Amino acid sequence: MSSIERQNLIMKRLKETELPIKGSDFAKKTNVSRQVIVQDVSILKAKNEPIIATSQGYMLIKHQPDKHVKQSVIVCKHTPEQTEEELNCLVDHGVTVRDVIVEHAVYGDLTASVMVSNRAEVTQFVTRIKETNATYLSTLTEGIHLHTLEADTQEKIDAACKELEKAGILVQ
Template sequence: MKKEKMPTTERQDFILDLLKKATTPLTGSEIAKMTNVSRQIIVQDISILKAKKEPVVATSQGYIYLHEEKGQQLEQMTIVCNHTPEETEQELYILVDHGVSVKDVIIEHPVYGDLTASIRVSNRKEVDQFIQKIKETNSSYLLTLTGGIHLHTLEADSYDKLDAACRDLQKAGFLVT
């Protein structure tokens, strides 16, 4: 017996509910299977949810819903780095090994201005998944468009963790000061 397709608004509400309850990122393919539509329809639904100001973010691991953090306020810092694509894994390991989350990567494109891509990695497993996704899809790192120069928005539960991570990035020759 074939599953019936949900009406669009019902499907979008279902997706939103799924993402709010999820404890791990959900891929477009996973959501597509659950809703009996194509992955492309899910991409479109996610875009509509974002346009409605829902805090849904696409990461290399899948879609996540950004819940408001209650209680502890995270420290944030934006840093400038410069390295080769092959050194990306080392850079990210340095950061997450200090208990720092990497929210995004930002480059300044000559035509489009600032381009920001969500990374959202907080541990080595997520870094490995991110690097693997780049390889599997034969994608390029954004830093290749700027000769290695890029920014990251970092988060941690203390400034000391951010500071220690930056010191190690400096030692590795990745931090631009």
């Protein structure tokens, strides 16, 4: 299968689902290495395809202007060991954590997709960090980081923030 055919397959599959698809799944389907898929996705991104890489796999950002979705950016500070507590607090209130943002001294703002909406996704995210020996971006900034949150009501975001504040995680 040529790179164009793989890229077309990647786009077709991403358009057909709301769920993330792992690079390794694309690799098995096309009989290439995961690194080849990473390269194909990079080429697609360079062609302005709205693909994001999450801890669960690749997703297509579907631009649907939903006036009912509320969005907020919050500032948090905690240890790496408190990450799961933080994320569970947010998703338990019906909030989706879209990303994490840290301010790097050289690169400026670094943003990484998180995309967790429930405890199972939080567990998968934290497990993946541990399995790969990756470090949380917040370790670059002594625990200070931002999250973009989404929910269907502002009340859900507010309730989650109150709980984070009680836990000493939210920075006011």
